[in-house]
Amino acid sequence: MSSINFLPKVSYQTLHHATGGFSPSNQIGSGGFGSVYKGILNQEENNVVAIKVLNLQQKGASKRFVVECNALRNIRHRNLVKILTCCSCTDYNGNDFKALVF
Numbered sequence: 001m002s003s004i005n006f007l008p009k010v011s012y013q014t015l016h017h018a019t020g021g022f023s024p025s026n027q028i029g030s031g032g033f034g035s036v037y038k039g040i041l042n043q044e045e046n047n048v049v050a051i052k053v054l055n056l057q058q059k060g061a062s063k064r065f066v067v068e069c070n071a072l073r074n075i076r077h078r079n080l081v082k083i084l085t086c087c088s089c090t091d092y093n094g095n096d097f098k099a100l101v102f
């Protein structure tokens with residue numbers, strides 16, 4: 001997916017670890033295209049992030065992933081979160097997995 005090449009990437013394993021295996025207790029919200037989890041990316045630095053996992057069963061979710069990456073990297077506004085990294089890979093079951101990290 002060349003259109004998101006500008007963003008640093010994070011692995012599925014790292015996000016899985018950061019969210020306690022996408023534990024329901026770490027879920028902080030859900031939207032039209034997926035669920036949002038609280039995650040700690042770097043345990044030592046207590047680097048708390050929000051991880052939006054796209055529900056790829058939802059029609060248009062893959063497109064939404066790219067659109068959101070592109071929109072948020074180009075916009076700077078105090079009311080908008082900055083996108084830090086993203087993940088476009090497969091999960092432990094070999095299923096496509098896409099997530100945005102804020």
Ligand SMILES: Nc1ncnc2c1ncn2[C@@H]1O[C@H](COP(=O)(O)OP(=O)(O)OP(=O)(O)O)[C@@H](O)[C@H]1O
Pocket residue numbers: 028029030031032033034035036050052081102
């Ligand atoms: N960076 C964040 N920090 C804290 N909570 C967040 C963050 N991003 C999303 N959330 C929570 O997750 C919910 C879902 O967010 P998400 O961006 O998936 O969908 P939405 O913008 O509410 O709706 P849609 O998917 O239709 O655009 C939000 O309403 C909010 O409660």
